[in-house]
Amino acid sequence: MIFNLKDNENIPIKLPFATDITLFLKREDKIHSFISGNKYRKLKYNLLEAKQSGFTKLLTFGGAYSNHIAAVAFAGKTFGFKTIGVIRGEELVDKITQNPTLRFAQECGMEFKFISRDIYRDKTSTEFLNTLKNEFGAFYLIPEGGTNTLAIKGCEEILTESDKDFDYVCSSVGTGGTISGLINCSKLSQQVLGFPALKGSFLHEDISKFVSKSNWKLIEDYHFGGYAKINVHLVAFINTFKKQHNIQLDPVYTGKMMYGVFNLIKKNKFPKGSKILAIHTGGIQGISGMNKMLKKKNLPLIEI
Numbered sequence: 001m002i003f004n005l006k007d008n009e010n011i012p013i014k015l016p017f018a019t020d021i022t023l024f025l026k027r028e029d030k031i032h033s034f035i036s037g038n039k040y041r042k043l044k045y046n047l048l049e050a051k052q053s054g055f056t057k058l059l060t061f062g063g064a065y066s067n068h069i070a071a072v073a074f075a076g077k078t079f080g081f082k083t084i085g086v087i088r089g090e091e092l093v094d095k096i097t098q099n100p101t102l103r104f105a106q107e108c109g110m111e112f113k114f115i116s117r118d119i120y121r122d123k124t125s126t127e128f129l130n131t132l133k134n135e136f137g138a139f140y141l142i143p144e145g146g147t148n149t150l151a152i153k154g155c156e157e158i159l160t161e162s163d164k165d166f167d168y169v170c171s172s173v174g175t176g177g178t179i180s181g182l183i184n185c186s187k188l189s190q191q192v193l194g195f196p197a198l199k200g201s202f203l204h205e206d207i208s209k210f211v212s213k214s215n216w217k218l219i220e221d222y223h224f225g226g227y228a229k230i231n232v233h234l235v236a237f238i239n240t241f242k243k244q245h246n247i248q249l250d251p252v253y254t255g256k257m258m259y260g261v262f263n264l265i266k267k268n269k270f271p272k273g274s275k276i277l278a279i280h281t282g283g284i285q286g287i288s289g290m291n292k293m294l295k296k297k298n299l300p301l302i303e304i
């Protein structure tokens with residue numbers, strides 16, 4: 001299996017309001033236009049393991065707009081696995097063509113099982129997993145959001161030797177897998193700052209399980225009310241960022257992280273002379289789904 005994972009370019013971001021701070025953005029989003037940078041990193045060693053253990057099917061879980069579902073579907077198509085997506089929400093069964101993420105996943109050959117929110121909550125119970133085994137046969141299980149030990153190993157390849165001079169590494173946080181990899185491959189002279197995209201007091205503990213260093217911190221002021229919750233300020237920020245820097249951010253993860261980084265710089269929270277590297281983890285495929293929702297509410301759209 002060939003993974004085309006290069007060391008992604010760091011692009012300087014001009015900061016007219018803070019000339020004493022250097023900010024670069026690592027373009028992990030460039031790994032693939034539809035597959036989030038970090039989701040591909042997280043899949044790499046899992047797919048190698050699945051293949052080595054003789055599995056031909058991957059099964060995973062996700063919501064209707066999940067970057068992870070899109071990534072697993074595409075990876076399955078690319079590397080020759082059948083894929084099964086267990087999707088939260090029974091009502092979506094006849095809305096596949098209206099949902100850009102599910103439509104893409106289906107075009108990649110993913111088979112779906114739609115389940116109620118109640119069952120979804122218990123999706124990793126032995127009982128439910130046995131039901132899935134009876135229905136689909138043997139499969140390699142990838143957890144929701146893709147985070148496990150092998151996923152973190154993949155994310156340990158995001159930072160390279162040439163990134164060693166940055167003082168801060170900033171990343172969006174969902175389940176905490178990506179930041180765990182970043183912490184593990186960071187230098188002790190660096191501080192890793194995580195910007196959770198959701199309210200989750202459990203995150204600190206989850207990340208602590210995967211890392212042994214303490215050069216990291218979660219900044220919990222920029223989740224905008226919760227997972228996939230956004231407001232007009234965030235949309236305006238993403239649109240302005242695109243106009244000024246010609247880089248697309250996504251509303252669920254990287255938009256919030258970047259908003260937070262800019263806000264902290266403006267509030268002089270970084271010492272003068274700081275060199276900051278923010279990771280663009282991707283997520284662009286989620287924009288059209290978010291825009292559908294914004295359109296329904298008659299709110300300004302994210303420009304793409």
Ligand SMILES: *Cc1c(COP(=O)(O)O)cnc(C)c1O
Binds near residue numbers: 172
């Ligand atoms: C999933 C995702 C994240 C969060 O990654 P975790 O490893 O779950 O913390 C961040 N950014 C994007 C674009 C994602 O799709």
